[in-house]
Amino acid sequence: MIDLAKGDRTRARILDEAVDLASVQGLGGLTIGPLAERLGLSKSGLFAHFQSKEALQVETLDRAADLFRTDVTEPLRAIPDRALRLRAFFERWIAWLDDSRLSGGCPILAAAIEFDDVPGPVHDAAAKHFGELQRLIVKFARAAQPDGDPEALAAAVTGLAMSHLVRVRLLADRKARAVTLRAFEALLVT
Amino acid sequence: MIDLAKGDRTRARILDEAVDLASVQGLGGLTIGPLAERLGLSKSGLFAHFQSKEALQVETLDRAADLFRTDVTEPLRAIPDRALRLRAFFERWIAWLDDSRLSGGCPILAAAIEFDDVPGPVHDAAAKHFGELQRLIVKFARAAQPDGDPEALAAAVTGLAMSHLVRVRLLADRKARAVTLRAFEALLVT
DNA sequence: TGTTAAAACGAACGATCGTGCTATTTTATG
DNA sequence: CATAAAATAGCACGATCGTTCGTTTTAACA
Numbered sequence: 207m208i209d210l211a212k213g214d215r216t217r218a219r220i221l222d223e224a225v226d227l228a229s230v231q232g233l234g235g236l237t238i239g240p241l242a243e244r245l246g247l248s249k250s251g252l253f254a255h256f257q258s259k260e261a262l263q264v265e266t267l268d269r270a271a272d273l274f275r276t277d278v279t280e281p282l283r284a285i286p287d288r289a290l291r292l293r294a295f296f297e298r299w300i301a302w303l304d305d306s307r308l309s310g311g312c313p314i315l316a317a318a319i320e321f322d323d324v325p326g327p328v329h330d331a332a333a334k335h336f337g338e339l340q341r342l343i344v345k346f347a348r349a350a351q352p353d354g355d356p357e358a359l360a361a362a363v364t365g366l367a368m369s370h371l372v373r374v375r376l377l378a379d380r381k382a383r384a385v386t387l388r389a390f391e392a393l394l395v396t
Numbered sequence: 397m398i399d400l401a402k403g404d405r406t407r408a409r410i411l412d413e414a415v416d417l418a419s420v421q422g423l424g425g426l427t428i429g430p431l432a433e434r435l436g437l438s439k440s441g442l443f444a445h446f447q448s449k450e451a452l453q454v455e456t457l458d459r460a461a462d463l464f465r466t467d468v469t470e471p472l473r474a475i476p477d478r479a480l481r482l483r484a485f486f487e488r489w490i491a492w493l494d495d496s497r498l499s500g501g502c503p504i505l506a507a508a509i510e511f512d513d514v515p516g517p518v519h520d521a522a523a524k525h526f527g528e529l530q531r532l533i534v535k536f537a538r539a540a541q542p543d544g545d546p547e548a549l550a551a552a553v554t555g556l557a558m559s560h561l562v563r564v565r566l567l568a569d570r571k572a573r574a575v576t577l578r579a580f581e582a583l584l585v586t
Numbered sequence: 587t588g589t590t591a592a593a594a595c596g597a598a599c600g601a602t603c604g605t606g607c608t609a610t611t612t613t614a615t616g
Numbered sequence: 617c618a619t620a621a622a623a624t625a626g627c628a629c630g631a632t633c634g635t636t637c638g639t640t641t642t643a644a645c646a
Contacts, residue, residue: 212622212623213622213623216623216624248623248625249625249626250624250625250626250628251623251625252624253625254623254624
């Protein structure tokens with residue numbers, strides 16, 4: 207907020223609010239009118255920052271990925287033992303799903319399912335971010351279990367997080383967290 | 397097409413097409429105009445079969461659940477050994493995700509994530525169907541591993557299916573199926 | 587087959603969508 | 617402080633949304 211031009215500052219404000227809105231309504235339900243009203247901006251004033259709605263959606267997804275990196279991924283660098291990073295990552299991920307700064311669920315997971323069959327730039331952006339996430343987890347899995355099956359473990363870990371998201375947010379299952387953590391431990395004792 | 401009244405027949409046609417459309421666009425992206433055009437119906441003629449769009453969405457979800465039961469769940473009754481049903485169920489599920497009769501992915505999983513934070517009848521219907529599915533898997537898990545942790549296993553199995561869906565449809569990962577099946581086997585050797 | 591009810595249509599509605607244009611306000615800079 | 621540039625507002629557009637209503641076509645049944 208210091209030496210950023212005014213335009214870049216509002217742009218950032220817009221994207222932050224867009225991520226929050228998309229976390230509830232989904233990227234497809236992200237609409238310009240209500241977003242502008244939330245921010246006290248005019249529709250056209252907001253729109254001028256982006257060339258199209260699709261661009262807004264893509265940038266919103268990018269911003270969500272930044273948030274995820276900041277809150278979940280980056281802090282793991284402080285853990286010296288690479289073998290311990292998978293568990294730390296997963297716990298941070300679950301905590302992030304349970305209560306991030308967002309009103310709704312994880313926009314990246316949501317977009318991954320929402321746009322899996324809808325071609326276009328949003329699909330591509332979702333694939334990019336999800337692919338990066340998946341590769342990162344494979345790396346963690348390899349470090350955690352050098353003689354294991356890192357790809358299979360990564361698939362199970364990703365899925366467990368998705369399953370957790372649904373049990374918490376859709377089903378409001380209060381045992382979800384405990385069940386998820388037990389399931390995760392079971393994944394590691396192979 | 398035998399002793400069904402004309403209205404019920406078109407109603408069924410509408411819902412079948414709606415499930416297919418929703419499997420691609422999502423339940424939120426399911427829109428009356430294009431759906432009517434696909435069927436060679438007028439918008440108003442189609443709409444007359446439902447009291448509201450929300451009702452159409454709920455019935456579409458119900459129809460998708462019926463389809464899932466027919467293709468995946470029901471055939472399992474033929475397996476006498478209950479301990480073997482979990483694996484059979486999962487393999488059928490994965491096969492269904494890979495190529496069902498639908499153009500897109502599983503509408504129930506999609507709706508579960510799309511409407512997890514959006515209150516209303518569609519949210520409730522998604523929760524109902526997903527909850528039933530989850531309870532069914534817990535039952536299979538208990539039969540497969542009587543001394544295990546059925547809820548944790550069920551959570552892992554559900555998640556693995558969701559992860560598979562994304563790796564297949566979004567990432568177009570050709571190794572997805574093999575990885576998923578290896579991961580599933582690993583879940584069972586605990 | 588003639589009558590009646592059901593089903594589908596056509597047109598229109600108010601609302602909202604994304605998106606341009608032009609004017610006005612605000613910011614940055616000499 | 618003046619001025620150029622950037623940022624925002626206001627307004628309108630065509631399109632599409634869900635929905636209603638009156639009419640016409642079609643199916644069910646005596």
